[in-house]
Amino acid sequence: MLPTDTEQFASGSMSSFTIKWWDIFTGVLDIKRQHKDYLRKKNENLTITGENRRIRRFPLRERYTKVTIVPSLGEQEHTDNTLKTRSTAGGEIWRKAEQNYREEIPLDRLLRKHCNQTGGTGTTLIIGPSGFGKSTIIQKIIHGWAAGEMYREIDVIFPFKVQKLNSIDGETCLNELILDFFPNFTNYLEFLWNKPEKILFIFDDLDLFQKPIDITEVPSANGDGSQSFGPEHLCEISHIVCSLIKGQLLKGCSVLGTSSPWKLQTLEKVGLNRVVDILGFSADTMKEYSHRCSAAGQFASDFIDQDEKLYAMCHNPRFCSVLCSILEAQQKEGAQIPAFTTCTRVFLTYVTCLLKKCFYDDVNAHNVLLKLGSLAYWGICNKTNVFNSGQFKQHKLPISNWISGFMIEIQDNDGISYVFTHPILKDFVAALFKCQSTPADQVKKILTEWYSCTDDRFKFVSRFFIGLSSPNSLKQVGFYWGELQSETASNVSDWLKEKFNSYVQNLESERNQKGLLEILHCLLEFGDAMLLKDVLTPMKTLRFTKCPHKTFDCTVLSKALMMVQEIEELDLDGCGIGNEGIHQLESVLHKCEVLRLNMNNLGDLGVTHLSAILKYLYCKIETLSLKSNNLTDGCVEILTSALRENTVLLKLDISNDDLNGDHANRLTDQSVPALSQFIQNCTRMTEINLKNNLFSGEGLKRFKWVHPSSDLTVITE
Numbered sequence: 001m002l003p004t005d006t007e008q009f010a011s012g013s014m015s016s017f018t019i020k021w022w023d024i025f026t027g028v029l030d031i032k033r034q035h036k037d038y039l040r041k042k043n044e045n046l047t048i049t050g051e052n053r054r055i056r057r058f059p060l061r062e063r064y065t066k067v068t069i070v071p072s073l074g075e076q077e078h079t080d081n082t083l084k085t086r087s088t089a090g091g092e093i094w095r096k097a098e099q100n101y102r103e104e105i106p107l108d109r110l111l112r113k114h115c116n117q118t119g120g121t122g123t124t125l126i127i128g129p130s131g132f133g134k135s136t137i138i139q140k141i142i143h144g145w146a147a148g149e150m151y152r153e154i155d156v157i158f159p160f161k162v163q164k165l166n167s168i169d170g171e172t173c174l175n176e177l178i179l180d181f182f183p184n185f186t187n188y189l190e191f192l193w194n195k196p197e198k199i200l201f202i203f204d205d206l207d208l209f210q211k212p213i214d215i216t217e218v219p220s221a222n223g224d225g226s227q228s229f230g231p232e233h234l235c236e237i238s239h240i241v242c243s244l245i246k247g248q249l250l251k252g253c254s255v256l257g258t259s260s261p262w263k264l265q266t267l268e269k270v271g272l273n274r275v276v277d278i279l280g281f282s283a284d285t286m287k288e289y290s291h292r293c294s295a296a297g298q299f300a301s302d303f304i305d306q307d308e309k310l311y312a313m314c315h316n317p318r319f320c321s322v323l324c325s326i327l328e329a330q331q332k333e334g335a336q337i338p339a340f341t342t343c344t345r346v347f348l349t350y351v352t353c354l355l356k357k358c359f360y361d362d363v364n365a366h367n368v369l370l371k372l373g374s375l376a377y378w379g380i381c382n383k384t385n386v387f388n389s390g391q392f393k394q395h396k397l398p399i400s401n402w403i404s405g406f407m408i409e410i411q412d413n414d415g416i417s418y419v420f421t422h423p424i425l426k427d428f429v430a431a432l433f434k435c436q437s438t439p440a441d442q443v444k445k446i447l448t449e450w451y452s453c454t455d456d457r458f459k460f461v462s463r464f465f466i467g468l469s470s471p472n473s474l475k476q477v478g479f480y481w482g483e484l485q486s487e488t489a490s491n492v493s494d495w496l497k498e499k500f501n502s503y504v505q506n507l508e509s510e511r512n513q514k515g516l517l518e519i520l521h522c523l524l525e526f527g528d529a530m531l532l533k534d535v536l537t538p539m540k541t542l543r544f545t546k547c548p549h550k551t552f553d554c555t556v557l558s559k560a561l562m563m564v565q566e567i568e569e570l571d572l573d574g575c576g577i578g579n580e581g582i583h584q585l586e587s588v589l590h591k592c593e594v595l596r597l598n599m600n601n602l603g604d605l606g607v608t609h610l611s612a613i614l615k616y617l618y619c620k621i622e623t624l625s626l627k628s629n630n631l632t633d634g635c636v637e638i639l640t641s642a643l644r645e646n647t648v649l650l651k652l653d654i655s656n657d658d659l660n661g662d663h664a665n666r667l668t669d670q671s672v673p674a675l676s677q678f679i680q681n682c683t684r685m686t687e688i689n690l691k692n693n694l695f696s697g698e699g700l701k702r703f704k705w706v707h708p709s710s711d712l713t714v715i716t717e
Helices: 016-042 075-089 092-100 134-146 174-181 237-246 283-292 297-304 308-313 317-332 343-357 362-381 389-394 401-405 423-437 440-452 459-469 486-503 510-526 529-536 551-561 578-585 603-614 633-645 669-681 697-705
Strands: 045-049 055-059 068-071 123-127 156-161 199-204 254-259 274-280 407-412 415-420 541-543 567-571 592-596 623-625 651-653 687-689 713-715
Touching: 016 134, 016 156, 045 317, 123 237, 134 156, 134 199, 134 254, 156 174, 174 237, 199 237, 237 254, 283 317, 308 423, 317 343, 343 362, 343 423, 343 459, 362 389, 362 423, 389 415, 401 407, 415 423, 423 459, 440 459, 440 486, 459 486, 459 510, 486 510, 486 529, 510 529, 510 551, 529 551, 551 578, 578 603, 603 633, 633 669, 669 697
Parallel strands: 123 254, 123 274, 156 199, 199 254, 541 567, 567 592, 592 623, 623 651, 651 687, 687 713
Antiparallel strands: 045 055, 068 274, 407 415
């Protein structure tokens, strides 16, 4: 037995054998310190790939944001239900997970053998779709261990990226593998193997092994089939990994692996010590991450709120990092952060990151992307979310590990099937395919067909198609794209103009209001500022009274209205825009002569934003209507202060049609002094409507006693 403790060297007289091993022991300690310092430095920065494959690095401590890790639902329920739900229902997986798991697994308790639970192989497997933060978790664990913050009982960590293991040809052994990647351990491995329980092996991206892992075929060093298998035994690299995972090589060591849910049937046979699911960012942490990117924070948060499909996509940390890196890179270059970053631009960069991770050359990536897009478009047309191997063959799409960046493999009653990790990713690759395969003279026809579909399944396909048709998109492509027909952009531009003009003919129609808002989304995706200005400038009135606006719809409307100098009337009654929506519109509402915001539940905070607009030097608002917005006495001082500075406003309505309505204004006698003082000193306004608030009879009398210094009419009942 080799000496492994300093007490064995404490006797007064040491033999030459003992002295030799004392030198080895102290040498191992020194090498371990060097190794730990090397891993700490190597993992102290997050590396993020942005547009045109630009690499940017950020300190891990500043940028790392917690992802949620929960116990796996396990076995058939995991593959059949959870993954399919995550793909087809987006954020619904989050709501279910939060209900089922009230306690997450922290990183420092991830290895089961180190949280007072024994048995099994000592192998922990983290499962999650591409981009959900598996590699970043590994980096955080390695850095935390090297900094002495977690897993102090582990002496050595040997981390490996499976993509790099794929480059190993022929047979090798564990000893050679370690020394190839960590040569400092030369002459010390035998000493190290004496305490395997102090060693942690990490294999990131097990699903990306080029040769399938067959856990049932662990090699035997003996002819009798016994499982004697040592660090010096030569075999395929996949067999070494399998043997470590199964606990038949260096028994007692710990193994931590990551994988997307792709070709894992053989791993399920091992009886792993622990399997956990990574769910990515929660609703809170996705916004926390965006605000850690201080330059991009607010806009990234707004982007996250754009749509249910995009909201689900933003649970993916890689997608969030791409979005923020685009904005941050532009600020670093000295440009002002753009008011609008298109979905097309973000997804182009995101797909580039997926391709880079899979080490595909540009031409092959382009070809496979088009075949994947063909499959995706067929699925959208046929309302199919789950694809089988026969459909892969029909579209000449090879089933390979590359697909794992876009799809998840599931087991169902008919065998193995595949679903996209996110529905909107399916929309994007479908648009890539159609943009490349649609003749220029067919562009208007196909866009019209998509828009005539009543179930909205082509909504994002259309937006992406229009965004990809823009000449600006070609500047942002990070992979081989091929030639775009010059007539395509021109035909898309003509179609957008025609649709815009058809919708504005009758803005009393709910259909036209919703169609106009969608065309504004598409115009911004297309990115032609002159086109946007040309179609908006003739507009005198915009009305969206039958078209609810989410926060990002308000962002889109705001960026569109930046292209015009003034608007005679903007009617947003009953749009449900709330405080956040007003915040997004704050930069353009001063251009409106008549601004109607009735029944929007703005609240006192929304009035704070409006008050800032009223103080603006170039504010043109003459009529402001704020009926039924859940206003209270708390906003009156701020509002009257802004009105004293404003020199344009003539009519203000803060009344209620129905005092018992859900969002009725509830001003009381507490507001009377401030309102009375303003009314008495006002010299320009012609009307203030306070009808159906909560003023008492005495309060109403006080208004009647006030004598305005101008021809101001005060309506109180």
